[in-house]
Amino acid sequence: MGAEIQAGQAMIEARQLKRDFKARGRTIEAVRGVDIDVAAGEIVGFLGPNGAGKTTTLKMLTTLLRPTDGSATVAGFDLRRDPQGVRRNIGYVGQAGSTIGSARAGEEIVSHARLYGIDAATANDRARNLLAALDLADVWDRKCGSLSGGQRRRLDIVMGLIHNPRLVFLDEPSTGLDPQSRANLWTHIRKLRDELGTTVFITTHYMDEADSLSDRLLIIDKGEIVAEGTPAELKKKVRGDTITLTMREEKDATEAAGVAGLLAGADAPATDGHIVRFHVSEGASTLPVLLAELARAGIEAIGVEVNRPTLDDVFLTLTGRSLRD
Numbered sequence: 001m002g003a004e005i006q007a008g009q010a011m012i013e014a015r016q017l018k019r020d021f022k023a024r025g026r027t028i029e030a031v032r033g034v035d036i037d038v039a040a041g042e043i044v045g046f047l048g049p050n051g052a053g054k055t056t057t058l059k060m061l062t063t064l065l066r067p068t069d070g071s072a073t074v075a076g077f078d079l080r081r082d083p084q085g086v087r088r089n090i091g092y093v094g095q096a097g098s099t100i101g102s103a104r105a106g107e108e109i110v111s112h113a114r115l116y117g118i119d120a121a122t123a124n125d126r127a128r129n130l131l132a133a134l135d136l137a138d139v140w141d142r143k144c145g146s147l148s149g150g151q152r153r154r155l156d157i158v159m160g161l162i163h164n165p166r167l168v169f170l171d172e173p174s175t176g177l178d179p180q181s182r183a184n185l186w187t188h189i190r191k192l193r194d195e196l197g198t199t200v201f202i203t204t205h206y207m208d209e210a211d212s213l214s215d216r217l218l219i220i221d222k223g224e225i226v227a228e229g230t231p232a233e234l235k236k237k238v239r240g241d242t243i244t245l246t247m248r249e250e251k252d253a254t255e256a257a258g259v260a261g262l263l264a265g266a267d268a269p270a271t272d273g274h275i276v277r278f279h280v281s282e283g284a285s286t287l288p289v290l291l292a293e294l295a296r297a298g299i300e301a302i303g304v305e306v307n308r309p310t311l312d313d314v315f316l317t318l319t320g321r322s323l324r325d
């Protein structure tokens with residue numbers, strides 16, 4: 001048995017967790033030995049570009065995939081020695097969702113709870129409480145397929161929490177939702193932590209989601225953790241502002257990058273099609289100089305933006321690439 005975990009103690013402690021895949025005679029090092037520490041009661045965002053190793057890591061931590069190497073304790077249970085213990089004490093909400101469209105929401109949750117050996121009366125009580133907590137009190141008799149995208153995602157979360165796990169994994173929970181439903185989902189995830197004390201480990205490739213929802217972030221790239229800290233701490237790593245120029249022609253972008261690279265305090269500009277992006281220590285005072293230099297070179301920008309540092313800039317600074325790539 002794993003001991004009861006108090007707030008602030010380790011809920012996930014992974015050491016050098018590694019997973020290779022063999023495909024067509026090649027070895028793909030999907031996760032190259034990551035250390036992950038999550039304390040009880042935290043909301044931790046796991047952020048990285050497509051193919052970085054988020055899902056593979058999540059599958060290892062939830063016992064769905066065996067690590068090639070390394071060790072982990074999850075919710076107080078050893079991943080290798082007691083995968084059953086891990087499974088019983090975590091919730092997992094995958095990308096695909098777990099509800100059947102033609103089933104009625106209340107019955108669906110109760111039958112899911114019965115799979116965990118929870119008696120019908122307890123399952124009923126818990127289902128009603130969780131539905132109320134996620135603003136779904138009136139969907140009990142509704143068919144799952146008739147719910148909105150946001151409601152259905154929250155219903156998936158209810159399913160993942162029905163056995164009272166202390167730790168829940170959410171794999172890209174807001175993918176496909178409109179901005180308003182996404183913001184609403186974040187409010188509910190925060191409420192889960194605040195009211196039930198649930199530890200939340202959430203994968204996402206949305207920077208705004210990672211930024212506004214997470215207490216702490218882990219950024220993964222090419223199977224390795226490249227940064228870790230609160231969103232504010234990470235953004236402090238990036239000094240200055242980002243200037244983004246949109247040019248009419250791709251060849252203008254190359255020329256504009258040449259001009260921008262000569263400005264005082266500018267780093268090496270990155271071009272992407274018609275777009276040129278670079279950092280300067282102070283955007284507002286650099287802008288007039290930049291526009292004058294572009295005019296002198298006979299090139300005109302059709303769009304100019306100055307932005308404060310984002311998590312994408314953190315990633316760009318660390319890896320030289322954009323998270324969106």
Ligand SMILES: Nc1ncnc2c1ncn2[C@@H]1O[C@H](COP(=O)(O)OP(=O)(O)OP(=O)(O)O)[C@@H](O)[C@H]1O
Pocket residue numbers: 021022023028029030048049050051052053054055056057205
């Ligand atoms: N079963 C598999 N067989 C072979 N290669 C795999 C397998 N699963 C994942 N990979 C590879 O491992 C790497 C990491 O994939 P993973 O799905 O963990 O990334 P991800 O960060 O979750 O990406 P996404 O945001 O696209 O879901 C990728 O190069 C992927 O192609």
